[in-house]
Amino acid sequence: MEDQREIVRTHDVRKTYYMGSEEVHALSGISTTIFAGEYLSIMGPSGSGKSTFFNMVGGLDKPTSGEVYIDEVDISQLDIYELAWLRCRKIGYIFQTFNLIPVMNAIENVSLPMIFAGTSTDESRDKAANLLTRVGLGDRLTHRPIEMSGGQQQRVAIARSMANDPAIILADEPTGNLDLKTGQEIIALLTEMKEERGVTIITATHDHKMLAASDRVIWFTDGKVHRIEHRADLDIQVGTIGGME
Amino acid sequence: MHKMKRIFNQDEDRRQKPIPLSKTFEMCMRNLKNRRGRYVLIFISISVVVAFFVTTLSYQRLVNELRTTEDIQTIAVLQRAGALLADAESDKQQRDQMIWLLMLSGALCFVGVTNTMYMSVTERYQEIGTLKCLGALDGFVVQLYIIESFFIGLVGSAIGCIVGYLLTIVQAGLILEFGILTISSLFYSFIYGVPPALFGGTILTVMAAIYPTMAAARMKPVDAMRVEI
Numbered sequence: 143m144e145d146q147r148e149i150v151r152t153h154d155v156r157k158t159y160y161m162g163s164e165e166v167h168a169l170s171g172i173s174t175t176i177f178a179g180e181y182l183s184i185m186g187p188s189g190s191g192k193s194t195f196f197n198m199v200g201g202l203d204k205p206t207s208g209e210v211y212i213d214e215v216d217i218s219q220l221d222i223y224e225l226a227w228l229r230c231r232k233i234g235y236i237f238q239t240f241n242l243i244p245v246m247n248a249i250e251n252v253s254l255p256m257i258f259a260g261t262s263t264d265e266s267r268d269k270a271a272n273l274l275t276r277v278g279l280g281d282r283l284t285h286r287p288i289e290m291s292g293g294q295q296q297r298v299a300i301a302r303s304m305a306n307d308p309a310i311i312l313a314d315e316p317t318g319n320l321d322l323k324t325g326q327e328i329i330a331l332l333t334e335m336k337e338e339r340g341v342t343i344i345t346a347t348h349d350h351k352m353l354a355a356s357d358r359v360i361w362f363t364d365g366k367v368h369r370i371e372h373r374a375d376l377d378i379q380v381g382t383i384g385g386m387e
Numbered sequence: 388m389h390k391m392k393r394i395f396n397q398d399e400d401r402r403q404k405p406i407p408l409s410k411t412f413e414m415c416m417r418n419l420k421n422r423r424g425r426y427v428l429i430f431i432s433i434s435v436v437v438a439f440f441v442t443t444l445s446y447q448r449l450v451n452e453l454r455t456t457e458d459i460q461t462i463a464v465l466q467r468a469g470a471l472l473a474d475a476e477s478d479k480q481q482r483d484q485m486i487w488l489l490m491l492s493g494a495l496c497f498v499g500v501t502n503t504m505y506m507s508v509t510e511r512y513q514e515i516g517t518l519k520c521l522g523a524l525d526g527f528v529v530q531l532y533i534i535e536s537f538f539i540g541l542v543g544s545a546i547g548c549i550v551g552y553l554l555t556i557v558q559a560g561l562i563l564e565f566g567i568l569t570i571s572s573l574f575y576s577f578i579y580g581v582p583p584a585l586f587g588g589t590i591l592t593v594m595a596a597i598y599p600t601m602a603a604a605r606m607k608p609v610d611a612m613r614v615e616i
Contacts, residue, residue: 149394197609200520202520202607202608202609203607203609212394213394213395214395215394215395222524222525223402223403223524224401224402224403226403226519226522226523226524227401227402227403227522228394228401229519229520229521229522229608230403230521230522231522232394235517235520235521237517239513241513241514241516241517241520243514243517243518244421244514245417245418245420245421245422246417254518254521255521255522257406257410258403258406258521258522258523258527259522260404260406302521309394310394
């Protein structure tokens with residue numbers, strides 16, 4: 143964040159859905175910049191458009207109008223193969239519901255993105271084992287999702303999102319299905335990953351615990367950016383969060 | 388401070404490549420192994436239809452084969468069972484009836500398999516969406532389901548063939564007599580009934596899986612992000 147290089151930039155992004163004949167403006171003109179290496183939280187009540195915005199940034203959805211640039215490339219110009227490539231190697235996804243493949247064990251789940259990227263089986267298994275050890279699951283390598291707790295599953299998901307050394311991690315409500323303590327551990331792990339690997343972390347959340355770890359918070363209301371807060375502003379508001387870094 | 392990685396490098400090929408078929412195959416096998424309970428219904432319905440198909444074809448062929456014999460005992464048995472000199476007219480009628488029945492059961496099986504595969508797709512909606520988020524191409528999802536249905540079809544048909552052919556022998560033994568069955572009659576009836584049933588059953592299953600597969604491949608990765616589907 144010192145060099146403040148832009149990694150994602152959106153320009154007047156609008157998204158309109160049609161429910162029957164009624165127009166619903168999920169996003170009404172979002173222009174924002176996300177910097178490489180920062181931990182950004184998108185906050186807002188449900189229906190504020192944060193998920194829609196989030197999906198745009200992840201290349202999962204296309205805006206009705208406006209542009210989304212990832213590393214200066216307008217992603218609406220990418221074809222399906224380029225989008226799959228981007229999703230596979232440059233963006234790691236973390237979901238609220240973990241979304242691990244139930245028939246695969248931890249190591250196979252983490253290997254999956256590497257297999258899609260064309261890495262050899264041995265190499266991807268080695269790396270998966272290392273990543274799982276890194277997130278504290280070295281003794282759970284061959285456990286299936288059903289044999290793990292929610293927090294452990296989310297750790298596997300974090301290891302999986304890191305598999306291809308992405309530049310951006312998109313985490314949609316990563317603590318939404320976890321209890322307070324486990325949620326805090328997951329946030330701490332994400333923060334460590336950010337420091338260690340220099341990835342940009344973007345989370346959508348309405349969990350106020352996430353605020354403490356964030357470098358910046360964008361508040362959404364009614365499909366618009368309501369306000370943007372920096373960590374300095376947050377410190378004043380929340381007070382005792384210095385220890386979280 | 389770490390150096391910031393660039394996402395789009397000039398010299399890099401930025402197109403996702405399909406993964407080798409062997410990998411898809413491996414994943415399919417794991418799926419089948421871990422979800423075999425789910426597929427019991429498909430197996431049963433395919434097996435029943437294929438067994439019916441095999442019995443119909445093989446028994447007809449077996450009787451025809453026996454009719455060509457000169458052995459007096461065999462002729463006597465066939466005569467007693469009324470299977471020796473069937474006239475062409477009733478033979479044809481019987482045949483038509485059988486074809487009609489086979490088509491009907493085939494259609495029912497087709498609908499059943501489509502339905503079950505469709506359920507298996509909707510059940511795995513989030514999983515497919517996740518795979519796409521992780522970089523799977525549409526073609527991979529298509530391969531996954533086609534290979535899966537091919538194996539379900541093959542195994543289901545194989546079971547059906549074994550059951551069906553055993554039933555043929557039992558049927559022949561009960562209606563006629565076990566003693567008159569010759570090696571060649573058994574051989575020809577097997578060749579006549581089993582391979583087409585095995586082939587037909589497998590193709591039928593794969594074809595029934597095409598529509599659900601297309602639905603799976605078309606789904607957007609954004610659906611994986613939604614909590615409720």
